[in-house]
Structures are given as C-alpha cells and as structure tokens.
Amino acid sequence: MADTEEPQFNTLAERIAALNKQKNFSSVGTPEAARKKGPPPPPPGRPAVEAQGRSQTAPVVTVNGSTHATAPQAPPRPGRTNAEAPPPLPRRSTHNVADASSPPPLPSRTGSFQASPALPPRRPSTITVPKPLGRRNSASSEASMQSTVSSLSLTKTISSTTSNGSNGTIVHKVPPACDMASLPPLPPTRRELEAKAKEEAAAREAAARQVPKRASVSQPVATPNLPPRLPSRPARPQASASTEAVPRSAPKPAPVTVQIRGFGSRTEPPRMPARPKIDAAADDAPPPVPMASRPSVAQIQAISSRTPPAPVVSNDCWVCRDWSGPDGVAAQYPKERLPRNDPVGYLARNLCDPFPSYNDKARAIFTWFHHNISYDTQAFFSGNIKGRSPEETIFYGAAVCQGYADTYKAIANRAGLECVVVGGHGKGYGYTPLKKGETPPPANATGHAWNAVRVDGGVWRLLDACWGAGHICGDNNLFKKEFSPVQFTNSSERFGNTHFPSDGRHQFRNDGRTITWEEYMIGRSQGPPVEVFGNCGQEGVAEDTIEPASKQISVNSGQVVRFQFSKLCEHWKSDSHGLGKPPLFLLQIHGVDGRKDDIIPIETDGYWHWADVNARDLGAPGQSIMVLQLTSIDGQDARGVTVREFLSKKGRCGMAWAYVARWDLV
Numbered sequence: 042m043a044d045t046e047e048p049q050f051n052t053l054a055e056r057i058a059a060l061n062k063q064k065n066f067s068s069v070g071t072p073e074a075a076r077k078k079g080p081p082p083p084p085p086g087r088p089a090v091e092a093q094g095r096s097q098t099a100p101v102v103t104v105n106g107s108t109h110a111t112a113p114q115a116p117p118r119p120g121r122t123n124a125e126a127p128p129p130l131p132r133r134s135t136h137n138v139a140d141a142s143s144p145p146p147l148p149s150r151t152g153s154f155q156a157s158p159a160l161p162p163r164r165p166s167t168i169t170v171p172k173p174l175g176r177r178n179s180a181s182s183e184a185s186m187q188s189t190v191s192s193l194s195l196t197k198t199i200s201s202t203t204s205n206g207s208n209g210t211i212v213h214k215v216p217p218a219c220d221m222a223s224l225p226p227l228p229p230t231r232r233e234l235e236a237k238a239k240e241e242a243a244a245r246e247a248a249a250r251q252v253p254k255r256a257s258v259s260q261p262v263a264t265p266n267l268p269p270r271l272p273s274r275p276a277r278p279q280a281s282a283s284t285e286a287v288p289r290s291a292p293k294p295a296p297v298t299v300q301i302r303g304f305g306s307r308t309e310p311p312r313m314p315a316r317p318k319i320d321a322a323a324d325d326a327p328p329p330v331p332m333a334s335r336p337s338v339a340q341i342q343a344i345s346s347r348t349p350p351a352p353v354v355s356n357d358c359w360v361c362r363d364w365s366g367p368d369g370v371a372a373q374y375p376k377e378r379l380p381r382n383d384p385v386g387y388l389a390r391n392l393c394d395p396f397p398s399y400n401d402k403a404r405a406i407f408t409w410f411h412h413n414i415s416y417d418t419q420a421f422f423s424g425n426i427k428g429r430s431p432e433e434t435i436f437y438g439a440a441v442c443q444g445y446a447d448t449y450k451a452i453a454n455r456a457g458l459e460c461v462v463v464g465g466h467g468k469g470y471g472y473t474p475l476k477k478g479e480t481p482p483p484a485n486a487t488g489h490a491w492n493a494v495r496v497d498g499g500v501w502r503l504l505d506a507c508w509g510a511g512h513i514c515g516d517n518n519l520f521k522k523e524f525s526p527v528q529f530t531n532s533s534e535r536f537g538n539t540h541f542p543s544d545g546r547h548q549f550r551n552d553g554r555t556i557t558w559e560e561y562m563i564g565r566s567q568g569p570p571v572e573v574f575g576n577c578g579q580e581g582v583a584e585d586t587i588e589p590a591s592k593q594i595s596v597n598s599g600q601v602v603r604f605q606f607s608k609l610c611e612h613w614k615s616d617s618h619g620l621g622k623p624p625l626f627l628l629q630i631h632g633v634d635g636r637k638d639d640i641i642p643i644e645t646d647g648y649w650h651w652a653d654v655n656a657r658d659l660g661a662p663g664q665s666i667m668v669l670q671l672t673s674i675d676g677q678d679a680r681g682v683t684v685r686e687f688l689s690k691k692g693r694c695g696m697a698w699a700y701v702a703r704w705d706l707v
Contacts, residue, residue, distance in 0.1 A: 593706075660706050
C-alpha cells in the first residue's frame with residue numbers, strides 16, 4: 042500500500058484544526074474513549090480563557106452527526122507575514138488527550154538511555170544444555186528461559202542452576218547422572234509387612250495342625266520351632282503296649298532377614314533349641330524335690346517354736362505421748378526477745394516449723410503461753426478489761442481468757458493450723474456447784490473462751506491455754522504460774538465436764554452426743570462434786586473417775602464406801618509421764634464417831650486405786666475425808682515408797698503429804 046501523503050498547512054491555526062479533527066475521528070466510538078472518564082474540574086482560581094490569549098467562543102464542527110467545538114483560529118501577528126511564521130509543531134499522538142481545553146502536551150525529547158557496561162567474559166560451565174530447537178512443548182516462550190537474568194542482577198552472582206555463557210547462550214547446571222541400580226532397595230511397606238506376618242502365622246498354624254507321625258523310640262528328636270507347641274499328651278502305656286515315640290518336629294528354620302525402615306536390613310540370630318523332653322511314661326509325675334535345700338526336722342521344729350514378734354502399735358494417746366520436743370522448743374523464745382515487727386509470724390515459724398506433725402505444732406504454741414503470758418488478775422477483778430490485739434498481748438505479757446484464745450488462734454493460723462475461738466461457760470474461778478436437788482439456772486453459755494484446733498487425721502481437739510498456764514489461788518487472788526497439761530491432753534468428753542460452748546457443734550465429742558445445759562450443770566454427782574486439788578493432773582489421776590462423785594458422804598448409811606480413782610490412761614507411767622517414781626496414796630479417816638484418826642494406804646493394781654471402808658468408821662458428821670499423797674518420810678523424798686515401808690515407819694518418824702481429794706461427812 043502506498044504511503045498516504047501528509048497534508049501541508051500554511052498557518053498554525055490550520056494545523057491545530059486538523060489535529061483536533063484527527064483526534065475526534067480517532068477517539069469517537071472507540072472502546073478506549075468510552076471507558077475514559079472526563080477530566081476533573083479545574084481548580085479554583087484558574088486563569089480565565091482570555092488570559093491565555095484564546096477566544097471564549099469556539100466554532101462548532103459537525104462530525105458523523107455529532108457536534109464538536111473547534112479551537113478558534115489565531116489572527117496573524119501584526120508586522121509578520123506567512124513566510125515569517127514559525128515552523129510547524131512536531132506531530133504527536135492524541136490518544137491520551139481528553140479535552141481540547143487541556144494544555145498542549147510537552148514536546149518529545151531524546152531518550153537518555155545508556156546501555157549497561159559489558160560484563161567481563163565468563164568461563165562456561167562444565168555441563169551445558171543446548172537450546173531446544175523448534176517449538177517448546179509448553180506454552181512458555183523463549184523469554185522464559187532467560188527470566189533468571191535481569192538488569193538488576195547484572196552486578197550480582199548468578200545462581201548455580203542457570204548462567205550465561207560467553208557467547209550469550211543460557212547454560213544450566215544439572216546434577217550428575219545417577220545409577221539407579223546402585224541405590225539401596227526401598228524398605229517394605231506396611232501392607233507388605235502385614236501380608237508377610239499373616240503368611241507366617243498361617244504357616245505356623247498349618248504346621249501345628251499336622252498329625253505327628255509315629256516313630257521308634259530310638260529315632261532322634263528334631264528341634265521344634267519357637268515358640269514350641271506342646272504335643273498332645275499320650276495315654277499312659279500298658280504293660281503289653283509298645284512305647285510311643287516322641288513326634289518329629291519341623292526342621293530348624295534358617296536365619297531370617299528383616300527389613301527395618303530407615304536402617305537397612307539385619308539378620309536375626311538363630312533361635313534357641315527346645316529343651317529335650319522327658320520320657321512319655323514320666324510326664325504325669327511331678328519334678329523331683331531338690332534334697333540339698335530341704336530343711337531338716339530339727340530346723341522345722343525350731344522355726345515353729347519361735348514366738349512371733351508383737352506388732353508395733355502407734356501410740357495416738359495424747360495423755361502419754363512424749364511432748365518433750367515441742368515443750369523444749371516453746372521454752373526457747375521468751376517474749377522479751379521477740380522482734381517488734383510481726384511477732385505472730387515469728388512465733389509461728391520458730392515454734393511450728395521444726396515439727397511436721399500438727400499435734401506437735403499445737404502443743405508448742407500451748408506450752409509457750411505457760412512461759413510467757415500470765416492471767417491479768419488486776420484487770421479481771423477491777424472490771425477494767427481492755428481488748429488487745431495478739432501483738433499487743435504478746436508484748437504486754439498478760440491477758441484474760443479471751444486474749445489467750447485470740448492470740449493462740451492468730452499464731453496457729455499463721456502456722457497453717459485450722460483453729461477457731463470457742464466461747465461459752467467454764468467451771469473456773471467463781472463457779473458455785475449446784476446443791477443436791479437444786480434446779481439449774483437458765484442457760485447462759487458466756488464468760489469464758491478457749492480454742493478448737495484441727496490436728497493430725499483431721500480430728501478437732503479442744504484446749505484451754507488460759508487454764509493450762511496456771512490458776513488463781515489464795516485469798517489475795519494472785520495468779521500462780523503452774524503448768525496444767527491436762528487442759529491440752531483431755532479428751533473432748535472430759536473437757537466438756539468443765540467447758541460448755543454456746544454452739545453445740547463445738548463440743549466435738551467422740552460418742553457423737555450433744556449434752557444439754559442442764560446435764561452440764563448438774564454433772565454426774567447430782568449435787569456438789571468432790572473437791573479435787575491441782576496435783577491430780579500432775580500425778581496422772583483422772584478426775585472423772587474419782588468416787589464417790591458427790592462431795593457429801595452419809596455416815597449412817599450402814600454400807601461400805603469405796604474410794605477409788607484411776608490413771609488418765611492405761612499406759613500412763615509416773616516415771617516417764619509424771620514427776621518421778623510412783624507416789625503412795627493414803628486415805629485419812631477419823632474412826633467411829635470421829636474419836637480415832639488414822640491413815641491407811643490405798644491399794645492399787647497399777648491402773649486403779651481403791652480403799653473400802655465402813656461408813657460408820659469414816660468419822661463423825663462435819664468432819665472431812667482426805668486422799669493424801671505421801672511426799673516425804675523422815676526428811677527424804679517419799680516417791681517410790683512401798684506400803685510395807687510406810688507401815689514400818691508409821692508413827693515413828695516425821696511425814697509430809699499433799700492433798701488430792703476431799704469429801705464432807707454428813
């Protein structure tokens with residue numbers, strides 16, 4: 042096709058009009074023109090068209106039935122002819138021109154592209170792959186073979202898989218050729234192993250089902266497979282029957298090669314041969330007894346005559362338990378040496394941490410109060426009782442029952458013990474027992490406080506740290522610091538004889554009963570109880586076993602009166618749990634009509650103590666009957682003195698004793 046002759050224009054206006062016309066023909070009706078959006082609105086403050094030297098009115102040109110505005114022709118400048126007109130503008134593409142009102146495009150300029158410097162010649166790789174001839178099988182083009190090389194990677198090291206040769210060809214590195222025959226065999230799959238195991242199992246079952254053939258006894262026996270399957274036991278041969286031979290087993294298998302995934306193969310060692318069988322005639326007989334290890338008759342008799350050792354029984358009795366450990370620790374921390382900050386935590390750590398048992402922890406705290414806290418008799422008798430915190434009570438060194446209980450609970454809780462304060466009534470100082478037949482007063486379980494602590498085995502134990510530290514004695518109402526361990530070791534039943542809680546759930550009796558207020562006030566004596574002195578607990582005398590329980594004894598009953606009491610527990614010993622050797626207990630009577638005073642020893646079997654006396658021989662009404670403890674004889678300690686030694690020196694030397702219990706004769 043011949044080239045189209047380019048029209049010639051004489052003026053700039055004709056060229057502009059022709060360009061606009063060409064633009065309209067090329068953009069109207071094309072998909073690109075339809076997809077293009079109009080130019081954005083001009084920004085505010087844009088100079089008016091007159092400022093650009095253009096006319097406000099543009100002539101309208103109709104093209105293919107549509108009207109388009111054409112730019113007006115610029116009049117020639119004065120003083121310049123057509124020959125002096127400027128050269129025509131260079132031809133440019135108008136596909137991106139959206140509107141005739143947009144500014145003219147910038148003139149084209151020469152590109153500034155410079156070729157990259159040539160790379161130094163490179164040594165071709167050892168293995169080259171020729172460029173494929175003809176059409177490639179895939180849809181990729183030849184350019185994809187060179188995609189690993191770019192202008193950005195010219196200054197970087199080419200990868201090891203693809204490189205450029207010195208002549209511009211693409212060189213690819215490939216791995217060396219591999220001999221498939223030299224590769225190790227693949228391990229068997231799981232399906233193959235299972236199939237092989239099934240085949241072996243089926244083969245073993247088939248071999249086991251085979252009927253053994255009879256053979257002569259002299260025929261050798263082959264070694265069976267492992268695990269050996271026992272043949273059926275033949276019947277016991279008769280005298281006329283021939284002996285059956287042992288059946289022949291399967292031949293010994295060859296070593297088995299096992300494929301182990303990931304570790305190649307290994308060969309199992311040959312299986313051990315089975316033990317030779319005993320003669321069929323002796324199959325039913327037991328194996329022979331080894332005579333070397335058989336004991337003799339003398340050895341059997343010696344073993345049977347031995348006495349079995351007594352079983353070791355753990356002693357959980359609090360009365361006779363050895364409390365020397367916690368008692369010794371409690372005496373090492375006087376209140377004067379305690380730190381001023383957090384004395385409760387200090388005592389909880391030092392008193393309780395050395396002992397893993399909750400019993401010992403509770404005992405150490407109980408004993409510490411005896412050494413460091415006195416009863417505040419001044420505040421009690423003056424009625425000026427002040428509430429103090431546990432820290433203040435510790436440094437003050439004195440408190441009433443509520444202060445004892447609150448401080449004990451604070452230390453026990455910090456040591457990890459579960460402890461509560463129990464409030465109620467106590468038969469302590471100022472208590473007046475009921476007379477015989479007297480009606481109990483209305484319930485008023487107030488005026489005293491003690492503690493309940495959970496110890497080993499989850500058992501709740503009741504204790505009174507206030508009464509355990511000492512007691513009030515004498516007419517001057519002074520506090521006597523005297524340790525009373527029974528206020529810690531007493532059972533809940535014995536503790537309940539002198540303590541009645543306001544909450545019945547805090548009785549914690551072992552028999553499960555909850556006694557009433559009337560039962561507590563009347564007691565077992567049905568009147569004034571026997572008067573008991575403070576050394577009862579130290580000598581191991583159980584107060585609730587003292588008889589007669591009532592304080593008043595009739596001398597005209599015509600009966601035999603038994604005076605008796607027992608120890609705190611059946612395994613209580615005076616030398617290990619008391620103050621030394623066993624003391625001798627005596628009964629002081631006054632004879633018929635009170636005319637002959639006498640002291641008779643009380644019998645004992647080691648646990649019970651008793652003495653039987655006629656009522657008329659006790660004395661006259663108004664007199665008192667006393668149980669005494671012999672303390673000294675002829676100026677020497679009387680502990681351990683027997684009844685015979687006492688009777689031999691009775692009335693011949695000086696003696697001293699202490700009171701244990703007292704009754705009144707009526």
